[in-house]
Amino acid sequence: MTSLKTFDLTTDGGAAWTVQAVEGPAPDGLIGRTVTATVPGEVHTDLLTAGEIPDPFDGDNESALHWIGRTRWSFRTTFSWVADGNERQELVAEGLDTVATVTLNGQELGRTANQHRSYRFDVTGALVAGDNELVIEFEGPVAAAEAERAKVGSWPHTNLHPYNELRKMAANFGWDWGPDVATAGIWRPIRIESWSGVRIDSVRPLAGADGVLNTFVSLVWTDIAAEYATVTVAVGGTTQSATVKPGWDTVVVTNRVPAVDLWWPRGYGEQPLYDVTVTLADDTWTGRVGFRDISMNVAPDNDGTPFVLSVNGKPIYVRGANWIPDDAFVTRLNADTYRTSIEDAVDAGMNLLRVWGGGIYESEDFYDVCDELGILVWQDFLFACAAYSEEEPLWSEVEAEAREAVTRLSRHASLAVWNGNNENIWGYVEWGWRVPLAGRPWGAGYYLDLLPKIVAELDPRTPYSPGSPYSFDQFIHPNDDRHATMHIWDVWNQVDYTTYRKYKPRFVSEFGFQGPPAWSTLTSVVHDSPLDPYGAQMLVHQKAFEGNLKLERGLGDHLPAWKDIDDWHWTTQLNQARAIAYGIEHFRSLFPLNTGAVVWQLNDNWPVVSWAAVDGHGIRKPLWYALKRVYADRLLTVQPRENALVVAAHNDTDVRWSTEMTVTRRSTAGDEVLARETFAVEIEARSAIVSELPESVAVASNPRAEYLEVRGADGVTAYWYFVEDTELQLAGNAYTATVTPTDDGYDVTVTATALAKDLALFPDRLDAAARVDSCLVTLSPGETHTFHVTGAAAPEDVAVPVLRSANDLLN
Secondary structure (H helix, E strand, C coil): CCCEEEEEEECCCHCCCCEEEEEEECCCCCCCEEEEECCCCCCCHHHHHHHCCCCCCCCCCCHHCCCHHEEEECCCCCCECCCCCEEEEEEEEEEEEEEEEEECCCCEEEEEEECCEEEEEECCCCCCCEEEEEEEECCCCHHHHHHHHHHHCCCCEECCCHHHCEEEEHHHHHCCCECCCCEEHHHHHHHHEEEEEEEEEEEEEECCCEEEEEEEEEEEECCCCCCEEEEEEEECCCEEEEECCCCCCEEEEEEEECCCCCCCCCCCCCCEEEEEEECCCCCEEEEEEEEEEEEECCCCCCCCCCEEEEEEEEEEEEEEEEEECCCCCHCCCHHHHHHHHHHHHCCCCCCCCCCECCCCCCCHHHHHHHHHHEEEEEEEEECCCCCCCCCCEEEEEHHHHHHHHHHHHHHCCEEEECCCCHHHHHHHCCCCCCHHCCCCCCHHHHHHHHHHHHHHHHCCCCCEEEEEEECCCCCCCCCCCCEEEEEEEEEHHHHHHHHHHHHHEEEEEEEECCEEHHHHHHCCCCCCCCCCCCCCCHCEEECCCHHHHHHHHHCCCCCCCCHHHHHHHHHHHHHHHHHHHHHHHHHHCCCCCCCCCEEECCCCCCCEECCEEEEECCCCCCCHHHHHHHCCCCCEEEEEEECCCEEEEECCCCCEEEEEEEEEEEEEECEEEEEEEEEEEEEEECCCEEECHHHHCCCCHHHEEEEEEEEEECCCCEECCCCCCCCCCCCCCEEEEEEEECCCCEEEEECCCCCCEEECCCHHHHHCCCEEEECCEEEECCEEEEEEEEEECCCCCCCCEECCCHHHHCC
16 A cells, blocks of 8 residues: 655744854854754855844955855754654655755764755654654865865866865856855755655656657655555546556656647747646656657768757757856745746747756756746756766766756756766866876766766657767867857957857857946945945956956957946946847858857856846846847848958748848938948748848948948848947937836937937936836937836936946047
8 A cells, every 4th residue: 555645844843943053163152053044045044044144245245254165064953743654754855965964863864965966864763753853964065075175186177166076066166257155054845755655756757749758657665565556647638557566666657648739949839838647546746748859960061060959850049048046045046036037038039048067957946937938958967167086976976966867857848958067078178187187087987978878768858968068079179160069268268259250150058258237236235435346345246367357358449448437337238248249140140050059148146247148136237138139030130251241131930031121321420321222131931141232331431430220121120330439430419318207117218319329228226126128229310219117216317327328438
């Protein structure tokens, strides 16, 4: 007879958690003092709630709190349990962060060393009727990583701490965009399961485009179980059952859903999801699946190696972003926060998010929202920018973690790629690792052997890539633009962003350019007086190596040097947006040679100067609005080609694009039209054309005082400037603005009298709660645009630094 009961250790039996510092460099008086804990949670957030520490994000508090990562912490609860007659009781911890010893009623149950997997401990006999005490003691993660390094040896890695010694979120130890706040705690749910006979251990429902759902159910039996069990799977109006002999550990149930509706990524179709219910007596599992097929084409062609993702047989042009953990303290995230951030991707026209390998396997909330909104998920295994030991115990931990992750996530319709690592193969080839490694294995065994075998066994319907970047040939440099995926980082680190046009990448899975967060976000945590790019607290919130120097150098000839902090903020935000737009427009102009781009990065995990399009307070930076334009379904872009100018038109829709395109050469100073050409264009669905421009518009009489305006009859627009802004003649009084209150905020209407380039409104400078609907708007003389602001009352007027343009930087 199957019986299962669950006892939630966060709510049932009077369970209440505390945490205390046990040993380490904690401040005087904190060692041994009890603090109320929230489970799931993290020690930092518990200390913050209790008033024991200041906000780690504020000012220079981060470094003052580094002691937390070197202190041992004890989480404790007392709960009352009533025996229920079942044969076995197990403590199930879905996530312990990270090196921990688990004790129940003074009896050690086991030890853990992996944040990225769950643990199950048999507590039959140790659990008593009445009061029980559960204690989980965590080593300080920084101290634990250093101790492991001392024991097994040093392995090359980026950043300060040896994060690669532990199976813990790498970015938690600090990254070039994130704080060093190495956490400890019970970060996912914890419970007791009491059961008899047989229980469901895992469910892996794999749905195909043919309407067939194969549900793989893993079972665990007690030693004395003697009865047959029946597993039933219901989906899409169908029900199928299988009878299982005692001791069988796996059963596969096959359902065939008639006239199934296929799941598509956004922009290619709908996202129908089907409820799946698996029952085994009173043990029930529920989830959702989408019926689809995903494939990856990396077969060599005449240009090198493509990288093409196809869904249900249709190639997808990827418009994506890299995703990092959405908060440095991940237990503060929930279904609503995930939906808000993923909607940032949807609203920008994206169809893919890459879950980067220095973060976590995200919660079900993340993948559920991606399923619902049609966002493909590229999922890295959690290896980033480091070499990793292939010895025990790490090898077994990696295998256990990978098996659990693939089993848990494989059902999701949105899951499109499993990827072995971030930059580790590239690192081995080019980052000087071979000398310190001295012939030791460095992780290739994971990426080229263990992980692809696990994916092939557990999720054969999802493609696998050994790494990013990777050329899909061990005899080709892993970051060659002619072959599969590449990362472009010389632009940010060394050269001008015009270098993007020197590449003809088949697929770009990382590239980015920095800019500061919104003014209100920045000044909420940076309090230098006067505010300065090189102020002490500003530098705490600029993690990139020589980041501010690179911001300055990155202006090149594009924009003038700033005069004050207000100009610094606007200039560097504008330059970030222009750099990324420049790259993506070039990549899309290469279609079908290029099949996608994944910008670094969508989101931030705290208030910081970074590559993100949306800052740590959820405010969309100018970069986000630039992405919305260049990630639009239909794009026009003017590009140089062998001493000529062309208009590249990319139609990433299922409908033919028929439009009349008007190209006008205009004066920057007024409404004078210098030349105009009009012609009809026809772009088939999911295709692109390149049209050379006639000399009448392509050649300027006075490059400093002229520009091109390209307009499709359907409103799609592009611009071309013959010189950089530092040479361009832009009027200082090129527009007027009026403010009109509305029911939910106010409108700012701008009318241009001359070329007004890259108009931007920053209402958060007046009220941090204010949000604006548009940004980086260019107006030709006589044109008008209305910015709509929500969340704040209308001011009397707006001017610099609230209303900005490229014009005011040059006058």
